[in-house]
Amino acid sequence: xxxxxxxxxxxxxxxxxxxxxxxxxxxxxxxxxxxxxxxxxxxxxxxxxxxxxxxxxxxxxxxxxxxxxxxxxxxxxxxxxxxxxxxxxxxxxxxxxxxxxxxxxxxxxxxxxxxxxxxxxxxxxxxxxxxxxxxxxxxxxxxxxxxxxxxxxxxxxxxxxxxxxxxxxxxxxxxxxxxxxxxxxxxxxxxxxxxxxxxxxxxxxxxxxxxxxxxxxxxxxxxxxxxxxxxxxxxxxxxxxxxxxxxxxxxxxxxxxxxxxxxxxxxxxxxxxxxxxxxxxxxxxxxxxxxxxxxxxxxxxxxxxxxxxxxxxxxxxxxxxxxxxxxxxxxxxxxxxxxxxxxxxxxxxxxxxxxxxxxxxxxxxxxxxxxxxxxxxxxxxxxxxxxxxxxxxx
Amino acid sequence: xxxxxxxxxxxxxxxxxxxxxxxxxxxxxxxxxxxxxxxxxxxxxxxxxxxxxxxxxxxxxxxxxxxxxxxxxxxxxxxxxxxxxxxxxxxxxxxxxxxxxxxxxxxxxxxxxxxxxxxxxxxxxxxxxxxxxxxxxxxxxxxxxxxxxxxxxxxxxxxxxxxxxxxxxxxxxxxxxxxxxxxxxxxxxxxxxxxxxxxxxxxxxxxxxxxxxxxxxxxxxxxxxxxxxxxxxxxxxxxxxxxxxxxxxxxxxxxxxxxxxx
Numbered sequence: 001x002x003x004x005x006x007x008x009x010x011x012x013x014x015x016x017x018x019x020x021x022x023x024x025x026x027x028x029x030x031x032x033x034x035x036x037x038x039x040x041x042x043x044x045x046x047x048x049x050x051x052x053x054x055x056x057x058x059x060x061x062x063x064x065x066x067x068x069x070x071x072x073x074x075x076x077x078x079x080x081x082x083x084x085x086x087x088x089x090x091x092x093x094x095x096x097x098x099x100x101x102x103x104x105x106x107x108x109x110x111x112x113x114x115x116x117x118x119x120x121x122x123x124x125x126x127x128x129x130x131x132x133x134x135x136x137x138x139x140x141x142x143x144x145x146x147x148x149x150x151x152x153x154x155x156x157x158x159x160x161x162x163x164x165x166x167x168x169x170x171x172x173x174x175x176x177x178x179x180x181x182x183x184x185x186x187x188x189x190x191x192x193x194x195x196x197x198x199x200x201x202x203x204x205x206x207x208x209x210x211x212x213x214x215x216x217x218x219x220x221x222x223x224x225x226x227x228x229x230x231x232x233x234x235x236x237x238x239x240x241x242x243x244x245x246x247x248x249x250x251x252x253x254x255x256x257x258x259x260x261x262x263x264x265x266x267x268x269x270x271x272x273x274x275x276x277x278x279x280x281x282x283x284x285x286x287x288x289x290x291x292x293x294x295x296x297x298x299x300x301x302x303x304x305x306x307x308x309x310x311x312x313x314x315x316x317x318x319x320x321x322x323x324x325x326x327x328x329x330x331x332x333x334x335x336x337x338x339x340x341x342x343x344x345x346x347x348x349x350x351x352x353x354x355x356x357x358x359x360x361x362x363x364x365x366x367x368x369x370x371x372x373x374x375x376x377x378x379x380x381x382x383x384x385x386x387x388x389x390x391x392x393x394x
Numbered sequence: 395x396x397x398x399x400x401x402x403x404x405x406x407x408x409x410x411x412x413x414x415x416x417x418x419x420x421x422x423x424x425x426x427x428x429x430x431x432x433x434x435x436x437x438x439x440x441x442x443x444x445x446x447x448x449x450x451x452x453x454x455x456x457x458x459x460x461x462x463x464x465x466x467x468x469x470x471x472x473x474x475x476x477x478x479x480x481x482x483x484x485x486x487x488x489x490x491x492x493x494x495x496x497x498x499x500x501x502x503x504x505x506x507x508x509x510x511x512x513x514x515x516x517x518x519x520x521x522x523x524x525x526x527x528x529x530x531x532x533x534x535x536x537x538x539x540x541x542x543x544x545x546x547x548x549x550x551x552x553x554x555x556x557x558x559x560x561x562x563x564x565x566x567x568x569x570x571x572x573x574x575x576x577x578x579x580x581x582x583x584x585x586x587x588x589x590x591x592x593x594x595x596x597x598x599x600x601x602x603x604x605x606x607x608x609x610x611x612x613x614x615x616x617x618x619x620x621x622x623x624x625x626x627x628x629x630x631x632x633x634x635x636x637x638x639x640x641x642x643x644x645x646x647x648x649x650x651x652x653x654x655x656x
């Protein structure tokens with residue numbers, strides 16, 4: 001029986017060798033998600049260790065400058081380890097502990113998920129191995145060192161396009177080799193069931209808090225929530241508790257790289273088609289024979305040829321909108337937020353800021369936008385300098 | 395099944411002997427060479443050929459076969475060109491042919507169109523490593539309606555799932571010898587005899603063992619337990635090393651492996 005469906009998307013397309021491991025995760029998650037002691041322990045970790053709840057900050061200068069809707073920033077960049085990734089990692093690491101696992105493996109693109117996983121492993125006493133594409137270890141060298149500093153082993157993946165997709169392939173291969181003591185901490189709302197659901201639940205703390213904070217500050221719901229989308233975990237977390245609020249527009253920003261009319265983009269909804277890959281049915285950038293396309297984005301975290309199945313369904317059902325944002329637009333937003341609010345966003349999150357800059361002026365001053373600042377941009381400073389033609393050594 | 399005779403072709407190879415099953419990736423180094431390799435291996439005593447349709451992201455494959463997938467795609471190999479090659483091969487040999495590929499190339503080609511073309515060109519079965527029991531409903535029906543066996547994979551980690559999987563199997567059961575991805579191994583530690591005994595309680599479908607087998611000694615050991623032996627990476631490695639000149643080396647290798655089965 002097929003499980004984990006979102007409309008026509010999702011499922012469990014996984015080699016037989018991994019099926020019992022995945023069923024074990026599924027059963028453990030089904031049990032612990034309803035266990036108050038587990039939830040208390042997780043909340044304690046999120047609050048005391050990761051620094052939650054994250055702030056919902058009114059960006060007064062940005063709002064005045066753009067001259068339209070009020071802009072609030074959900075500050076996931078202020079979490080311990082610098083992004084939303086820690087929310088999911090603490091949940092899965094705690095679950096892995098309950099399952100008696102002693103070793104965590106994970107893929108990483110920008111390195112934020114790898115850093116978060118290495119951090120949780122250090123905290124909870126797991127051994128930890130991270131898989132990262134060679135292209136990404138080059139452009140995110142600082143995060144590679146952070147992971148090693150935290151005690152993790154970083155494997156540089158040189159197969160395929162040497163980016164996030166290939167890191168996912170390699171982590172699945174590693175899991176097939178060693179399932180007994182190992183949990184695969186998948187970093188996004190993708191992969192075979194139960195990962196899309198479990199990761200979404202762990203990330204939904206973002207919209208749970210944001211919704212309460214908004215009602216408290218403004219006494220009403222926002223008109224739009226904007227988040228960047230690669231696999232889609234920060235967006236799914238930011239959208240989830242607003243899905244029943246039909247007046248709230250949910251907008252995901254995909255990486256359009258050098259433009260959706262070029263071959264160098266990672267805009268899955270704009271340019272992808274239906275497929276079955278990495279454990280799930282969803283939309284993928286691919287050719288007419290189902291070969292997964294090499295994708296491109298300045299942002300290593302959005303440089304992925306697919307999108308989580310729940311996003312694919314939110315797109316089909318028109319509950320959420322997905323817009324492409326180019327490298328140039330994201331870099332401009334990266335500078336804009338830094339100089340306007342003194343907040344350096346991750347280049348991933350800058351894709352969401354970029355669309356807020358387009359949307360806010362078209363809205364009235366009594367309307368409200370929440371932008372999820374999924375991570376902080378320290379890791380990107382050297383790469384952005386290079387993009388601007390300056391050679392900075394990290 | 396619309397065409398029971400064709401389905402029987404796979405089971406038939408196990409009827410009075412141990413079967414040797416050879417895998418290679420289509421299009422590595424070219425489809426003309428793949429055709430030549432297949433015919434040579436059939437002549438040398440292979441009982442069934444698994445033809446890999448290359449995929450950009452073969453997550454069940456180790457480095458040897460993964461590299462073959464990349465080489466094949468780089469020279470422009472496509473599903474349609476592979477179908478054309480199979481049509482040419484079918485005019486020259488009756489050896490059972492099975493495709494090995496991933497869900498996405500089949501799904502994007504169109505399930506019905508894919509299996510109808512398989513039937514038309516004379517493919518006997520399909521192996522899909524990322525299609526587990528839980529998801530196979532529609533694909534199994536499509537394969538069956540075109541007279542193809544959807545080959546069941548059983549892994550060392552299948553445990554309580556073994557009988558559920560085996561009960562459903564047709565053609566042959568592909569028993570994965572070891573954890574991990576494809577590739578040559580010096581030693582196989584899984585208790586294959588226990589898994590095969592479990593299978594035998596519920597199914598008469600022949601069991602062939604693959605993953606990690608490269609030497610005649612390993613083939614002998616495995617063939618004492620199972621109905622057939624599957625070799626992939628060792629063959630793909632010969633092709634990688636010798637390229638277009640691999641034909642006589644493949645023939646010699648297949649002859650030695652087949653002779654080692656007991």
